[in-house]
Amino acid sequence: MPLHLDTSSPDFAERFTAFLGTKREVSEDVTRAVAEIIAEVRARGDAALIDYSRRFDRIDLAEAGIRVTEAEIDAAMAAADPKTLEALTLAHERIRAHHARQLPSGGRYVDALGVELGHRWTPVDAVGLYVPGGTAAYPSSVLMNAVPARVAGVGRLAMVVPAPDGVLNPLVLAAARLAGVDEVYRIGGAQAVAALAYGTPTVAPVAKIVGPGNAYVAAAKRQVFGTVGIDMIAGPSEVLVIADGEQNPDWIAADLLAQAEHDTAAQSILFTDSPALASAVEAAVERQLATLPRRDIASASWAEFGLIVHLTALAEAPALVDRIAPEHLEILTADCEELAAQIRHAGAIFLGAHTPEAIGDYVGGSNHVLPTARSARFSSGLGVLDFMKRTSILKCGPEQLRALGPAAIAIGEAEGLGAHARSVAIRLNL
Amino acid sequence: MPLHLDTSSPDFAERFTAFLGTKREVSEDVTRAVAEIIAEVRARGDAALIDYSRRFDRIDLAEAGIRVTEAEIDAAMAAADPKTLEALTLAHERIRAHHARQLPSGGRYVDALGVELGHRWTPVDAVGLYVPGGTAAYPSSVLMNAVPARVAGVGRLAMVVPAPDGVLNPLVLAAARLAGVDEVYRIGGAQAVAALAYGTPTVAPVAKIVGPGNAYVAAAKRQVFGTVGIDMIAGPSEVLVIADGEQNPDWIAADLLAQAEHDTAAQSILFTDSPALASAVEAAVERQLATLPRRDIASASWAEFGLIVHLTALAEAPALVDRIAPEHLEILTADCEELAAQIRHAGAIFLGAHTPEAIGDYVGGSNHVLPTARSARFSSGLGVLDFMKRTSILKCGPEQLRALGPAAIAIGEAEGLGAHARSVAIRLNL
Known part of the structure; x- marks a missing residue:
């Protein structure tokens, strides 16, 4: 049974706040173990990779090779179901x-004093793409991470994917080939x-x-941050569906379950002003669970983290949605555009x-790597800008330096930075 | 004496690589101490803040108040030197x-299938600005961090600044007022x-x-990352100056010292194809050091981390600069635009x-919060986008769902995510 909250209940505010504080992941403290693994790899290089892979993935990389060969990827492409390959090719394109439209343009301008200002965007030279092994090895994720990097103009794209017991998902290799992973x-x-x-x-x-x-990968990314750039730390996925009473409950149930089937820690939330719809959706979820391949996972997620919020009016939704800041927000209402315009965090x-x-x-074209666990309050989905960086440009001539110099000298002196002040003064013979 | 490297030496490549690996900071492992402090503040709130401030800053916040009052800021404004305030006002404007030009525009478009795609930028609701106390409390840094947030439309801007022995830099408070810190x-x-x-x-x-x-603040930011967003982890500052033989050595010496005076771990680098200029700059540095208020810091930085690279030709510079990826790059050459165009990481x-x-x-208008320690290879200076986030938008009608649905179903099934496939199939009566 999912949790039910009703905005008209006197204790709604309190219960909603408590809900927001619910942890969906057991946070394992793996900081020290990870620090040791990193130190070992730095000290012993490939030998450490071989040792850890033997221990954690039960594979002998001294024999299998650390790098996956082009022949192996050729074989994965040849073995892939043509219909799936065609679908991945459509998704890739x-x-x-879509991401090509995110390419930023730099530019320079001259201000009223004649100072030239501007910036230039350039791609990151080399990017590493982590792909989980086992059940969470999704070819669609390879596309979503690799394509924006390629569009950004990244020169070298290296992918890592564990091969537990020697097994790699051939579709992951096929997606890497499609996306141009090097x-x-x-x-x-x-x-x-x-x-x-x-x-x-x-x-x-x-x-x-x-x-x-997983937790080890996330902790490792946190620890190497600074030496390299990292993307966000992903948590379990979530969806929030806002629906009015006119919607098809079977469709909504299917959408809630599509989220719940990811992980027992995934979260599916329904907001509705229609008690009838809420009941119908709950019944449909139970019906559909019966025939779902991943029903154990989906039903655990729905029972433990599912939520139905009963609204007095749909107008209550935006403020509540913003507090949740859902990774995915579906709006199935007559006035979906108006509602969407009022929501800031998703x-x-x-x-x-x-x-x-x-x-x-899969195939819309927008990125499916999105901020989880309320981080849409401060971060964005993956995009081309994540694989580029901006260099700012400043150019003064003698006149501009004369105009701005005295203020720079004043601030430098006030900050006790005499050489800052002097680097300007010396050019102005002050 | 700074290090001298000559690109024509047979061991140049090796020595340059060794130089790149030089650590300028002792990395203190404060992970555990910081984890404990964070846990205390979460458990005991204001009482923990009062305890730690008594211990680390020798100030009794139970008496002085955790929050700085408007009256205190009024007093700081009134006490500030009018010339400095005028300079800060010019800088602020x-x-x-400049940052107003960085405001992004969202937008939607309809593709050939009729699918609507787009995105929307919204500001982060509330931002915290950390300002160091003591000698590194710079009003210019307050402006550089606060103004982009304000331009982005951040609703609430809260600043923290330690007051060792009860002392706050009045110019820091004045800058906070100018920038509209709440x-x-x-x-x-x-x-x-x-x-x-x-x-x-x-x-x-x-x-x-x-x-x-400092190290505690950096470790704390790393640990709270995910709960909140953070900016980059700043390291000691650096400048790289490329100069040809026609330049004024006194100006260049002043620029190198302006960097060196920040911190003994700061780094100043000169690239030149003129041995005569290199000698003249070294002599000028020694001369100028004699009268520099912060000569102890600057001379330690220059002696320990200063570098002069002797080039056979200026054309060698871009590839070497890209490996250093300097925070600040000054180009003082006849062909500075051509050289700049060839450099990717700065x-x-x-x-x-x-x-x-x-x-x-101070007053150019561009941001002085820039990526240090070679991180310009993967990150950018602070800007308006750092205080905003992007929500992607997707909209299909029945026709678009019919066109894209089969591919989504194929990928969902191939990934073993039956509910994903079903959420599409159920709408198409498949």
């Missing part, structure tokens, strides 16, 4: 086309993050690491009854 | 005008970061924390002999 290594965990950050004889270091992973908004989140997960 | 708290260290991230009865929590600090570029970095530090 749509993701590429190198694939069958390593995972904190050791793979360390290899990407510091390099080993086999794995050249990168400048930025992106992609989701990773992605899916408008109308014919835009299930799964379209955005 | 120029920073505001709240100022006299707390610092990991405890201030914890208060901003988790809130206390006095300090409401924020969604993002920016600003430089926080900010200052073009020509009349653009000393100090102009950019």
